[in-house]
Amino acid sequence: MDGVTVINHPLVQHKLTIMRKKETSTAGFRRLLREISMLLCYEVTRDLELTLETIETPITQMQSPVVEGKKLVFVSILRAGNGLLEGMLELVPSARVSHIGLYRDHDTLQPVEYYFKAPDDLDERLLIVVDPMLATGNSAIAAIQKLKERGAKNIRFLCLLAAPEGIKNFQEAHPDVKVYTASIDSHLNEKGYIVPGLGDAGDRMYGTK
Ligand SMILES: O=P(O)(O)OC[C@H]1O[C@H](OP(=O)(O)OP(=O)(O)O)[C@H](O)[C@@H]1O
Numbered sequence: 262m263d264g265v266t267v268i269n270h271p272l273v274q275h276k277l278t279i280m281r282k283k284e285t286s287t288a289g290f291r292r293l294l295r296e297i298s299m300l301l302c303y304e305v306t307r308d309l310e311l312t313l314e315t316i317e318t319p320i321t322q323m324q325s326p327v328v329e330g331k332k333l334v335f336v337s338i339l340r341a342g343n344g345l346l347e348g349m350l351e352l353v354p355s356a357r358v359s360h361i362g363l364y365r366d367h368d369t370l371q372p373v374e375y376y377f378k379a380p381d382d383l384d385e386r387l388l389i390v391v392d393p394m395l396a397t398g399n400s401a402i403a404a405i406q407k408l409k410e411r412g413a414k415n416i417r418f419l420c421l422l423a424a425p426e427g428i429k430n431f432q433e434a435h436p437d438v439k440v441y442t443a444s445i446d447s448h449l450n451e452k453g454y455i456v457p458g459l460g461d462a463g464d465r466m467y468g469t470k
């Protein structure tokens with residue numbers, strides 16, 4: 262599918278299977294999400310441009326590669342996005358962080374915003390927006406709309422599971438934003454949940470149901 266990268270690394274797929282199981286505990290789910298987020302982060306940053314910096318090793322001077330440009334911004338769509346954010350920050354500790362508080366209204370499936378905080382200079386940075394679930398796509402669409410209104414131009418979206426319906430809606434709204442996911446599942450059910458999915462990611466992470 263154009264504009265969508267499915268991260269099919271065996272370790273990602275194995276961990277995802279355990280996360281999907283209904284008997285996996287809150288503690289297990291949280292730990293796996295943290296582990297998987299590092300592997301996903303590795304893939305979503307795979308093609309970052311490098312520039313050469315002159316450094317001194319204990320032996321000699323050399324030209325050595327470093328990531329080009331300003332620091333990355335990781336954008337977490339609360340709450341469940343924080344589960345991905347944590348591991349990603351372990352790999353890229355210098356990244357800037359933005360939080361967007363959104364919850365999906367159970368009846369309308371429309372996102373309701375309750376928080377927004379981001380660095381000022383979004384137009385000069387690569388943003389990686391993270392949320393484990395892309396279901397209808399409404400939450401990710403709204404979050405990215407908000408970031409674009411604040412000047413963001415270079416954006417990627419990273420999730421764990423995506424529904425085909427969500428990808429279609431998302432790509433219609435934001436054709437310039439590449440999607441990275443560990444799986445494209447079958448479909449959405451009548452309540453807007455991903456099938457087969459893993460249930461409600463926020464509730465499974467935080468034990469709220
Ligand atoms: O693609 P959509 O149809 O918009 O659904 C996906 C959204 O639903 C979940 O969040 P939820 O609203 O449950 O909030 P939470 O993270 O606070 O639990 C998930 O983490 C996404 O943000």
Ligand SMILES: O=c1cc[nH]c(=O)[nH]1
Pocket residue numbers: 394396453454455456458459460461462463
């Ligand atoms: O399946 C779904 C759909 C939306 N949000 C979730 O957490 N899970």
Ligand SMILES: [Mg+2]
Pocket residue numbers: 341461462463464
């Ligand atoms: Mg939830």
